[in-house]
Amino acid sequence: MNWQGWAEIALTLGLAVAIGWPLGVYMSRVWNGERTWLDPVMRPVERFFYAACGVDAKKNQTWWSYAGALLAFNLFGFLFVYAVLRLQGVLPLNPQGFPGLSEHLSFNTAISFVTNTNWQSYGGETTMSTLSQMLVLTTQNFVSAATGATVAAALARAFTANRGEGVGNFWADLVRTTLYVLLPISFVVAVLLVALGLPQTLSAGVIAHTMEGAEQKISLYAVASQEAIKMLGINGGGVFNVNSAHPFENPTPLTNLITAISINVLGWAAFFAFGRSVLAKKDVRALVLAAAVLLFAGAATIYATETMTPPAQQAAGVETAVNMEGKEVRFGAPATAAWAAATTGASNGSVNGMHSSLMPLGGGMAMFLMHLGEILPGGIGSGIAVMVVMAILSVFVAGLMVGRTPEYLGKKIEAREVQLSILAVLAIPVATLGFSAIAAVLPEALKGLMHSGPHGMSEILYAYTSATANNGSAFAGLTANAPWWDATLGVAMALGRFLPIVAILAMAGSLVAKPKLAPSAGTLPTHGGLFVGLLVGVILILGGLQFFPALALGPIVEHFQVLAVTDGH
Amino acid sequence: MLSHLRPAIVSSVLFMGLLGLAYPLAVTGVAQAAFPAQANGSLVKDAKGTVIGSSLIAQGFAKPEYLHPRPSAAGNGYDASASSGSNMGPLNDKLIEREKTDAAALRVENPGVAIPADAVTTSASGLDPDVSPANARFQAPRVAKARGVPVGEVLAVIDAHTKAPLLGFIGQPAVNVLAVNRALDARFPKDG
Numbered sequence: 001m002n003w004q005g006w007a008e009i010a011l012t013l014g015l016a017v018a019i020g021w022p023l024g025v026y027m028s029r030v031w032n033g034e035r036t037w038l039d040p041v042m043r044p045v046e047r048f049f050y051a052a053c054g055v056d057a058k059k060n061q062t063w064w065s066y067a068g069a070l071l072a073f074n075l076f077g078f079l080f081v082y083a084v085l086r087l088q089g090v091l092p093l094n095p096q097g098f099p100g101l102s103e104h105l106s107f108n109t110a111i112s113f114v115t116n117t118n119w120q121s122y123g124g125e126t127t128m129s130t131l132s133q134m135l136v137l138t139t140q141n142f143v144s145a146a147t148g149a150t151v152a153a154a155l156a157r158a159f160t161a162n163r164g165e166g167v168g169n170f171w172a173d174l175v176r177t178t179l180y181v182l183l184p185i186s187f188v189v190a191v192l193l194v195a196l197g198l199p200q201t202l203s204a205g206v207i208a209h210t211m212e213g214a215e216q217k218i219s220l221y222a223v224a225s226q227e228a229i230k231m232l233g234i235n236g237g238g239v240f241n242v243n244s245a246h247p248f249e250n251p252t253p254l255t256n257l258i259t260a261i262s263i264n265v266l267g268w269a270a271f272f273a274f275g276r277s278v279l280a281k282k283d284v285r286a287l288v289l290a291a292a293v294l295l296f297a298g299a300a301t302i303y304a305t306e307t308m309t310p311p312a313q314q315a316a317g318v319e320t321a322v323n324m325e326g327k328e329v330r331f332g333a334p335a336t337a338a339w340a341a342a343t344t345g346a347s348n349g350s351v352n353g354m355h356s357s358l359m360p361l362g363g364g365m366a367m368f369l370m371h372l373g374e375i376l377p378g379g380i381g382s383g384i385a386v387m388v389v390m391a392i393l394s395v396f397v398a399g400l401m402v403g404r405t406p407e408y409l410g411k412k413i414e415a416r417e418v419q420l421s422i423l424a425v426l427a428i429p430v431a432t433l434g435f436s437a438i439a440a441v442l443p444e445a446l447k448g449l450m451h452s453g454p455h456g457m458s459e460i461l462y463a464y465t466s467a468t469a470n471n472g473s474a475f476a477g478l479t480a481n482a483p484w485w486d487a488t489l490g491v492a493m494a495l496g497r498f499l500p501i502v503a504i505l506a507m508a509g510s511l512v513a514k515p516k517l518a519p520s521a522g523t524l525p526t527h528g529g530l531f532v533g534l535l536v537g538v539i540l541i542l543g544g545l546q547f548f549p550a551l552a553l554g555p556i557v558e559h560f561q562v563l564a565v566t567d568g569h
Numbered sequence: 570m571l572s573h574l575r576p577a578i579v580s581s582v583l584f585m586g587l588l589g590l591a592y593p594l595a596v597t598g599v600a601q602a603a604f605p606a607q608a609n610g611s612l613v614k615d616a617k618g619t620v621i622g623s624s625l626i627a628q629g630f631a632k633p634e635y636l637h638p639r640p641s642a643a644g645n646g647y648d649a650s651a652s653s654g655s656n657m658g659p660l661n662d663k664l665i666e667r668e669k670t671d672a673a674a675l676r677v678e679n680p681g682v683a684i685p686a687d688a689v690t691t692s693a694s695g696l697d698p699d700v701s702p703a704n705a706r707f708q709a710p711r712v713a714k715a716r717g718v719p720v721g722e723v724l725a726v727i728d729a730h731t732k733a734p735l736l737g738f739i740g741q742p743a744v745n746v747l748a749v750n751r752a753l754d755a756r757f758p759k760d761g
Binding site for chain 1: 630
């Protein structure tokens, strides 16, 4: 570890917060329907969408109408992706000549991209045609991200309203977030990334005749356009098998910095947007602080583990300062550690190094950051929404201690809010631990593992954690393209996505009808150091303690095995 | 619920047109017009115009007069249509055996010099175009001997192609293997 490494990690994580702040102000304007500088271009497109869809964008929907629209939109998104993937072989723009995908792989991939997970049971350049990558995968990268944002927009209205009725209009939130936020920023970033070396072509690639006289087939795609929204939309599904470790997705330290910042920037923006919309900037700053502290601690841990002595390098008698298996030379330990924390703290799931080859506690930390509920800063909107749930549980715990009815952001927190909060945070442990327990004893599931012993346990736990938390990264030794894994991971992704969304929208429906209270002397302040400490405690106990026994069987025991062979170096 | 059907279907189709076709095609148009070299894969051509590789993608150099890339787990090695890491965990027996075997071979080639980690570990992509400066310098004596030139001159070529971290702390120093090997061939032309 050296100062350069720490500086790179601090810059990468810090810039995302700094840029997220002004973008959050803009995002809040978009949610509130205020004027933006893009109105002259986008207003006509927006109006065309509403007219073609036959919706009244000013109609204030009840929470169940809002949730129904969200679920209907996602259902048809799933069906379109599934159909295109199955029919890939007969559709145009398939210069690769790839056949259609199997039923189970299409099912898994369609759920994966609709839920903003972007788990990939396939290798991009050996499976997907140019058309599939563009038409359905890139499209879902946008609209699944916008779907997450709508939840935060609705929740913000619930906290703002005084005895209100509706939580907003789903179609307006979806279309406006896509047109005014995601599309313009992605376009600019995509062109920038091409300038810095990313390919952008409809060709399938070239055959090179190498200097030693061999033939090398080099796969190409329209990489940059997908890369930009893959990062900004906190999706994470790579064009290529190895994702952002591939030199065509991430060729230089500068593209690495830009794309690593892109992982978190709109997640933070949604935090700040929520704060501005609810007129609770100070309270949201406390949430940002809690999330940033946890995220930096995660990155620091991974940086520390990747500079421990790797057993294989020690046994081979080579330099042991950095664990270089599964890392690219241009990134090394600090850039890989910052990325691993950012991608698992947000629900991104892209990788610039192989997580399966991380040291045990490094891979364990990546899992742990997902266990915390994808709130550091999580997906666009979905992150702040679950963070607010954590804050509600924190004021509830504090209320129990002092015997007062808890309030948060001027709304009384009562039994229904707490029940729905628990429902929202229960999805991750139930689906992750439940499926992992079954897979660990099922021969059909165990066939897919690359490793036996603790690392095999980690492959299972990582897969279900990643799917349920809608992250999408993997311990990629696991061969997941088999009926058992495709089907159960698909179900886990859907549960992890839609159960919390419906619970949070229901909570918004309950909160919106309540009167907005002015803070009194008995109200727990939710912006000071005391509250940040309480919140961090609740997050760690909810996330950490439930998963500790499972982590002990995987990364923790493997860590002690490593120490045993490296004599504690 | 039925009232949601039309907007769900129509908006899905419109989004596919705008985000799945118009957006990537517009980026492709701008990219091909403004940055054709990058947009087509940063391809490297020889004097006759034949594509010999991409400056961003490793290729499998094995001859002694060339700098060698890092070990690769992509396909059967350096397969730029099937990127992959080894995905082996830190205690994987095959990983430990592989690194031991590779290190033993390097030790014969350049005895008494510390072996850089990146020389025996597979990269994340299997297509890492770079080696560390230490790895490049480690190989310099072999390259110099095979070409019958002083080691100092090979080191000078390596130094000239060493990229420093951005602003001194963003990324790691790296040496592009293909660029060095092209420079070596240009500087020390083969007989005949």
